[in-house]
Amino acid sequence: MRLRGGLAGLVLMAAVPAGAAPLLDADTPLLPRTSDEAARIAAVTAPTTDFSAPERFEDKPGGGASVRARTTADAFSDPSANIGLEGRMTFNLGNGLFTRNWVSAPASTAASDGLGPLLNAAACQACHVKDGRGRPPVSEGEAPVSLFLRLSIPAPTPVDFDAEMAQVADWMATVPDPVYGGQLQTFSLPGVPAEARLEIDYTETPVTLAGGEVVHLRVPDYTIADPAYGGLPADLMTSPRVAPQMIGMGLLEAIPAAEIMAKADPEDADGDGISGRANMVMSAVQGAPVLGRFGHKAGMPSVREQSAAAFSGDMGLSTSLHVNASGDCTEAQTACIDAPSGVDAGTGVEVSDESLDLVSFYARNLGVPERRDAGDPQVLHGKQVFYEAGCTSCHTPKFVTGRDAENSAQSFQLIWPYTDLLLHDMGPGLADNRPEERASGTEWRTAPLWGIGLTEQVTGHASFLHDGRARTLMEAVLWHGGEAQASRDTVAALPKDDRDALIHYLESL
Numbered sequence: 001m002r003l004r005g006g007l008a009g010l011v012l013m014a015a016v017p018a019g020a021a022p023l024l025d026a027d028t029p030l031l032p033r034t035s036d037e038a039a040r041i042a043a044v045t046a047p048t049t050d051f052s053a054p055e056r057f058e059d060k061p062g063g064g065a066s067v068r069a070r071t072t073a074d075a076f077s078d079p080s081a082n083i084g085l086e087g088r089m090t091f092n093l094g095n096g097l098f099t100r101n102w103v104s105a106p107a108s109t110a111a112s113d114g115l116g117p118l119l120n121a122a123a124c125q126a127c128h129v130k131d132g133r134g135r136p137p138v139s140e141g142e143a144p145v146s147l148f149l150r151l152s153i154p155a156p157t158p159v160d161f162d163a164e165m166a167q168v169a170d171w172m173a174t175v176p177d178p179v180y181g182g183q184l185q186t187f188s189l190p191g192v193p194a195e196a197r198l199e200i201d202y203t204e205t206p207v208t209l210a211g212g213e214v215v216h217l218r219v220p221d222y223t224i225a226d227p228a229y230g231g232l233p234a235d236l237m238t239s240p241r242v243a244p245q246m247i248g249m250g251l252l253e254a255i256p257a258a259e260i261m262a263k264a265d266p267e268d269a270d271g272d273g274i275s276g277r278a279n280m281v282m283s284a285v286q287g288a289p290v291l292g293r294f295g296h297k298a299g300m301p302s303v304r305e306q307s308a309a310a311f312s313g314d315m316g317l318s319t320s321l322h323v324n325a326s327g328d329c330t331e332a333q334t335a336c337i338d339a340p341s342g343v344d345a346g347t348g349v350e351v352s353d354e355s356l357d358l359v360s361f362y363a364r365n366l367g368v369p370e371r372r373d374a375g376d377p378q379v380l381h382g383k384q385v386f387y388e389a390g391c392t393s394c395h396t397p398k399f400v401t402g403r404d405a406e407n408s409a410q411s412f413q414l415i416w417p418y419t420d421l422l423l424h425d426m427g428p429g430l431a432d433n434r435p436e437e438r439a440s441g442t443e444w445r446t447a448p449l450w451g452i453g454l455t456e457q458v459t460g461h462a463s464f465l466h467d468g469r470a471r472t473l474m475e476a477v478l479w480h481g482g483e484a485q486a487s488r489d490t491v492a493a494l495p496k497d498d499r500d501a502l503i504h505y506l507e508s509l
Contacts (some may be wrong), residue, residue, distance in 0.1 A: 114342020427481020
C-alpha cells in the first residue's frame, strides 16, 4: 500500500478522526507536484473573469486525449487521441468485451458464459448506451434496462464492520437487503425468478420562470412490484440510478486526491453556502478507505473497481474483486445460488483479470469530444451567466491531472470536466434518503458536464440527473436545491435571453 506525496496524506487525514489511520489514494501512485508546477497549475486553473473570447485550450476539454467531435451517435466511442497504436489495439480489445453479450453457463463460448443468474443487462453497453448515459423507460410497459434501484437497510447495532472503515468520520453503516441484496435485478435466466418489476409513475409539476415561461418538472414515484421472495422490509432504502456517461473517466481518476480534497469545505468555513465533502469508500484493491470518485454518490474509488462491481451487480459475473459467481444473489434465493456458473477452472472466476484490465483500459480511454462553438457570442454570454450564477462553485471547470508514469495518456493534462468530484446537499427534491458510505440521503457527487450537450445525439434521448427525470437541461437546473438553491433561483429570475444563452453554453460543452 502506497500513499502519494505528503500533502495528499495530510489532506486525506482531514476526513478521519484524530489518531485514525491515514486514507489511501487511488490505485496508481502519481508523482508529487514540484513547487513550480503547483504555482503554474494554480494560475492556469484560476477561474476566468474575461468572457470576451474562449480561454486558451478551452476547445480541448480532455487535453491531449481530446477527440474530434463527431456528429453521429458514436461521438463518445473514440479512443483518447494520445494513446498511440498499441493503446488503440488494447482499446479495441476492451471494446469487444464492453459490447459483448454474455450468455448463461454452460455454453460452447466458454470465454463469454457465466451471465446471471440475476441481472439487469447482458452487456455493459446495454446500460451505457453508445458509451453515454442511461435513461428511464420512455414508453408504457418498457422494462428499465439502464435504470435500476440500489437497495440497503440500516446496519444492525452493534455491527461488525472493518475497523478501518468504522474510523472514517461521518460514515453511515448500511448493509444490503438480506433477501434482495444490494441491487434490484429485474431480469433473470430461465428457472430463476427475477426479483421484481420496477414501475415508475411521474407527476408533472409546473414551474414559472421570469417572463412567464413555464417549465414542467417530472416528479418520479418508484414501486417495486411483484417481489418474488416475499414482502419488502419496512426499513428498506432505495436509490434509483441511471448509468452515467463513460467519457474522460481515466482523466478524472488522474486528478490528485489532495487537490480534490482541498476544495472540500464541510463546515462552510468561507460562508459562501457551498460545503462540499469527500466520500470515502473501502477499496477492494487496497483493503483500506480511499477517496471515492465514480458513481452518482462517489461510491467507487477507481475505474477498475467500478468495472468489477458492474460485472457483479449488473450481470452476475465474478471477478477477482467480486468472486461470488452468483453475483448479487443472497442465501434466500436458492434457485439462484444453485444455478450453473461459468467459473473457469484456471482463474476461479468468470471474468479473468486480463479481461477486467482490458475493460478498465477501455473505460479509462474513451476520449472527450472537443468543444463546439466555444467562440460563439451567445455561448460566451452563457458562460458568463454560468460563472456569475455561482455554478462553478461545484462544477469546477479546470484541473491539471497528475504526472503518471503508468498511464501516459492521462498524465499532466489540462482538463475541463466541470466537476469537483465532491458530495453536495442537493435538497429534498432530489433526495433518495439512502446513505452511501459518507454520502447522506440528500447528497450527490457533482456530475461532470463535459459532453453533456451531446447526450441526445449519442443515446437518442435527453435524460439528465441521477435517475434521468430531467428531459431538458433547464429542467435539470430547476431541480437543483440545497447548496445549489441560490444558483437555481438566480437562473429562474434571469431574463429569457440570458437563460437561453446559459443553455446554449451547456450544449457546447
